[in-house]
Amino acid sequence: MNLAAHSASMAETIVFAILSAGVLVGGLLTVTRRNPVSAVMCLVLTFAALAGLFATLSAHFLAVLQILVYAGAVMVLFIFVVMMVNREESTPIARQGLVTRAAGVLAAGYVFYRVAWLVSHERTLPLLAASATPPVKDFGTVSAVGALLFADFLFPFEAISLLLLLAVVGGVMLTRHVREDHSSRVS
Amino acid sequence: MPSELRMIPLLPLLSAAYLILFGRRHSRESVHRIACLAVGAAFLVSADVFFFWFPILYQSNGLTDLVGTWLASGDLQVDLALRMDALSGLMCLMVTFVGTLIHIYSTGYLAHEQDYARFFAYLNLFCGAMLLLVLGDSLPVMFVGWEGVGLCSYLLIGFWYGEAANASAGKKAFITNRVGDLGFLIGMFLLFRAVGTLDIPVLVDTARAGSPSLTAALWWGQPVAFWAALFLFMGAVGKSAQIPLYVWLPDAMAGPTPVSALIHAATMVTAGVYMVARLGALYLLAPVALAIVAGVGALTALFAAVIALGQNDFKKVLAYSTISQLGFMFVGVGTGNFAGGIFHLFTHAFFKAGLFLCAGSVMHAMAGSGDITRMGGLAQKLPFTTWVFRVCWLAICGVPIFSGFFSKDAIVAGAFATEVFGPRLHWVGPTLGAGLLVAALGTAFYMSRLYCLVFTGECRADLDTRAHLHESPFAMVGPLLVLGLGALLAGVMGLPPALSRSHGDLIGRWLATALGRQPEVSRALQWRVMATSALIALAGIGLAWRFFGGGVREPARRFTAAWPHFTAAVRGKFFIDEIYDWLVVRPLRGLSRVFFLVVDRILIDKLLVGGWTVLVDTAGRLLRLVQVGDVQRYLAIFAIGLAALVYVMARPVAPSEVKVRIEGRSATVDLTEGKAAVDKLEYGFDFDGDGREDRVGAAANANWLYPRPGHYQLRIRIKDPRWNTSRTIARTIDIP
Amino acid sequence: MPTYAYILVSLALFFVGAAGVLLRRNVLIVLMSVEMQLAAGTLALLSFSRALGDQKGHVFAFFVMALAAAEAAVGLAIVVSVFRTRRTASLDEVNGLKG
Structure with a gap:
């Protein structure tokens, strides 16, 4: 392995370490914040770092979408709702049924441990060891993914757009003010 | 057709x-x-x-x-x-x-x-x-009618169901008839098994031909015909109110009087007689069954006539009289004299319907009361009713010219002359005939007593009732007159051949094709029977007049005083109802109570119904605890389930068989892997149970030479290195 | 970097999200954790997509993202609606399904 390749690999590792640290620390901070506004901010950090990871995976289109849709639109939505609903929380973790939920977390940890072990143990498998960008033209670019979306996955694409429409309508219906008086058309 | x-x-x-x-x-x-x-x-x-x-x-x-x-x-x-x-x-x-x-x-x-x-x-x-x-x-179609009339009888006896006594009288009739109907059904089954059909003409033809299917012995050496006939007769006993199932008929008088006249005198109760006559050929195959029919008939005729002597209710007297007259008919059909039985059925339909309608007319006038001790002297107030009653009364008593005289004589003469019972039972006929003559005397006596107490002497009713005495409307009197005429003239159908050679026994000749041969009655016997029964009828009427003419007279009182127990027994109908109550009703009721308490209350209500509700209720109460309504706990349980699944799936599959071969001191262990055999497993064998693994590697088998004999603990560890999971299997090994 | 590293990050993020969903009382943070889990799934999809040289993984990641957006919209609407009627945003106080 020559020096240039080695230093490129080195840089790549450092970038990956920083980004994944951002993702995980952001995630942990999100989950542990008492104030939802801080949580949202940490989640933005997580999603931004995640977009970076996407980029290192040559998923350029998805990286941009992650920033636009998640770190942008969805998080703004969260901020709005947090502003509407925000109330001081006396205890961040409910006492009731804590044992069950702690057992659930432990069980999730067990699953995590098992799968992580398997993945690290089998890291030499071709599928898990692959590290190069595949020799596909325009891999992960808007045009390549867009071509797939509008050719092979046209029907699911239209279906998902319908789902989004439904979600919008449903959101409007759910948050609409229900008046007590009968003059309202909503009952 | x-x-x-x-x-x-x-x-x-x-x-x-x-x-x-x-x-x-x-x-x-x-x-x-x-x-x-x-x-x-x-x-x-x-x-x-x-x-x-x-x-x-x-x-x-x-x-x-x-x-x-x-x-x-x-x-x-x-x-x-x-x-x-x-x-x-x-x-x-x-x-x-x-x-x-x-x-x-x-x-x-x-x-x-x-x-x-x-x-x-x-x-x-x-x-x-x-x-x-x-x-x-066919018998099933007949049975539909048979049950249908039973149903109507029940409905009409309990017509005024507002009073509990009427309703229970209806139930009594229905249930008593069920007992008989069971016999009818069994009889049908027997016939179907023997002959293979239930069409009456085919059955009759088979019986007339004396087919071996009917004459073959069935139980206790008696032929199929006997048992079929006997069980069918059981149905007839229920429907036609013979001993021992007659008890419902007196109670059936709770129904409206026209019902008593139509159903419980003229038509339905004669169904049994009709059925026996229809299947006469079958009965002729079994003389013993015929003897039983005739014997039961004669016994009922006598017994009911005796009970009728002591009854004080107008309709009850007539009810027992009906039972008694039905007994006459059964003697008729039971002696092979089917035409005679049917003839009496006919005349009886007229005069008994007439008598009942007269009773209805009298009770109509007496404001519904039927107590004859409160009547008397009604002849002036109810002229038409009285005249019709007189005709019917003389008919049932068997006074010459009136219809009952001829039909009764036909039965009695048939009983004396019959030869259906064969040489061994030849004494049955004359004995029954003599019994019937005694019953005829009783009939004449109790009917005359009824006539005397109701229509002669002074009226014993209270003033209010007496003031309202009136003859019934034309709708009632008209049918009465027609029936009276019938009672007077119906005898023409069966004049004894001794009286009229050309017009004698019309009904017998008419029914000859349908019913087969009839007993031959000699002329001398006809004359003798006519003379005797006429004398008996007159004697009975005369005796009754001495006892009750114009009210209860001195001889009647003396008789009661001289025979107090007998009188009480007759008044109490020989306590048959009470005996049945003790023998049948009370044990059954006790048994039902036991079943109710044990089966219904405990088994069904408590265990089968209550048990399930308790089970479902408890399950619901328990499952309710799981439904905490907390989404997070649901998810936690989901995660635990997932972890359990991963735990199970990640462990190495247990070998389907652990083969241990021992040769001397050498032990060879071979693991046969299960269906989902996976590669890359590690095996560790600890042969002597000291905690150290003696053989380790990818091989699924290993052998070991033990230094000395003994009892060893074998432990096999199977490891899946990818999941980092393992499973241990333990065995004991005996080295000899 | 090799794919397994991304998968490990994805697993870790999924676990952190799961812990958040199971433990936190605030509905909003629970919803954020759910988003985090979905994002972890997206990361795994994209990693394997690169390893296999198949861009269908990107298409699925796109769908997941759209689904996550829809979920966030409806979920937040429900939160607002529940808050209006119950004046609460705590999950343990919303237990209308209790048996």
Whole structure:
């Protein structure tokens, strides 16, 4: 392995370490914040770092979408709702049924441990060891993914757009003010 | 063959259905017009068929109207077919004629009744069922009619169900009849098993041919015919109120009087006699069964006549009289004198219906009371009723000229002359005949007592009732007069040949084809019987006049004083009801109570019903605890489930078999992997149980040489390095 | 970097999200954790997509993202609606399904 390749690999590792640290620390901070506004901010950090990871995976289109849709639109939505609903929380973790939920977390940890072990143990498998960008033209670019979306996955694409429409309508219906008086058309 | 035959039962049945459904919408006039017209039309149709096909009925097996196949199941084929032959034609005429008269009578008798439409619907239904019984060409069709009349009897006895006594009288009649009907069913089954058909003409032909299928011994050396006949007779005993199942008939008097006249005197109760006569050929195959029929008949005739002596209720006296007269009829058919039995059935239908209608008329006048100790001297107030009663009374007593005289004589003479019982039982006939003569004496006595107490002497009713005494309306008196005329003249049908050579025994000759041979009665015997029974009738009337003429007289009082226990027993109907109560009703009731408490309350209510509710309830209570309503806990449980699944799936699959081979001190272990055998497993074998693994590697087998014999613990560890999971298997090894 | 490293990051993020969903009382943070889990799934999809050289993984990641957006919209609407009627945003106080 020559020096240039080695230093490129080195840089790549450092970038990956920083980004994944951002993702995980952001995630942990999100989950542990008492104030939802801080949580949202940490989640933005997580999603931004995640977009970076996407980029290192040559998923350029998805990286941009992650920033636009998640770190942008969805998080703004969260901020709005947090502003509407925000109330001081006396205890961040409910006492009731804590044992069950702690057992659930432990069980999730067990699953995590098992799968992580398997993945690290089998890291030499071709599928898990692959590290190069595949020799596909325009891999992960808007045009390549867009071509797939509008050719092979046209029907699911239209279906998902319908789902989004439904979600919008449903959101409007759910948050609409229900008046007590009968003059309202909503009952 | 004429399909109008089906109209005969259908007309009253349709009318009944209409009246049940829509009767309440009609006025009284419309209701009784519909009801009377239906029965009247049935009478006209039967008369039309009867007289149009007269020669055919006389000479052949009669006419059949095949409506369709009713049941076809395996070998069993039952047609819904009606047959009119000499016998059923005659019965049909009688039922519709008397039925029409009683319908008309009822319009007067029940003029003030609220439930007018219901009464006429039931009465129509009864006529339809009775006609089905009479015309049915096979035993199952007959049985439908048989049960139908039983149902109507029940409905009409309990017509005034507001009073508990009436309702329970209806139930008593129904349940007692069930006992007999069980016998009828068993008889049918036996016949079907033996002959393979239930068509009456086929059965009769088979029996006449003396087919071995019927004469083969069945149980206790008696032939099939005997058992079938006996069980069928059991049905007849229930329906025709003979010993031991007669107890329902006196109670049945709780129904309206026209019902008593039509159902419990003239028609339904004679169904048993009719059935025995129809299957006469079968009974002739089994003389012992015939002897039982005749014996039960004679015993009932005597027994009921004795009980009738001590009754003080107008209708009860008539009820026991009916039971007694039915006994006469059974002696008639039981001595092979089927025509005689049917003849008496006929005359009895007229005079007994007449007597009951007179009773109705009297009770109508007496404001519903039937207590004869409160009557007396009614002859002046009720002239028409009295005259009709006199005719019927003389008829039942057997006074010459009147119809009962001839029919009773036909039975008695037949009993003396019969040869159906064979040489070994030849004494049965004359004994029964003598018994009947005694019963005839009793009949004359109790009927005359009834006449004397009701119509002669001074009126013993209270002033209020006396003031309202009145003759019944024309609707009631008209039928009475017709029936009286019948009671007077019906004897013409069966004049003894000794009296008139050319016109003697018309009914016997008419029924000859349908019923087969009859006992030959010599002229001398006819004269002797006529003379004796005429004397007996007069003696009975005379004796009764001495005892009760114009009220209870001195000899009657002296008799009561001299025989107090006997009198009390007769008044109490020999306590048969009480005996049955102790023998049957109370044990059954106790048993039902036990079943109710054990099976119903505990087994069904507590265990089967309650058990399930408790189970479901407890399960619900327990499962409710799981439903905490907390989404996070649901998710936590989901995560735990997932972890459990991962735990199970990630462990190495257990080997399907652990083979241990021991040769001397050497042990070889071989693991046969299960179906989901995976590669890359690690195996560790610890042969001597010291905690150290003696053989480690990818091989699934290993061997070990033990230094000395003994008892060793073998532990095999299987490891899946990818999941970092392992499983341990333990075995013990004995090295000899 | 090799794919397994991304998968490990994805697993870790999924676990952190799961812990958040199971433990936190605030509905909003629970919803954020759910988003985090979905994003972890997206990361795994994209990693394997690169390893296999198949861009269908990107298409699925796109769908997941759209689904996550829809879920966030409806979920937040429900939160607002529940808050209006119950004046609470705590999951343990919303237990209308209790048996």
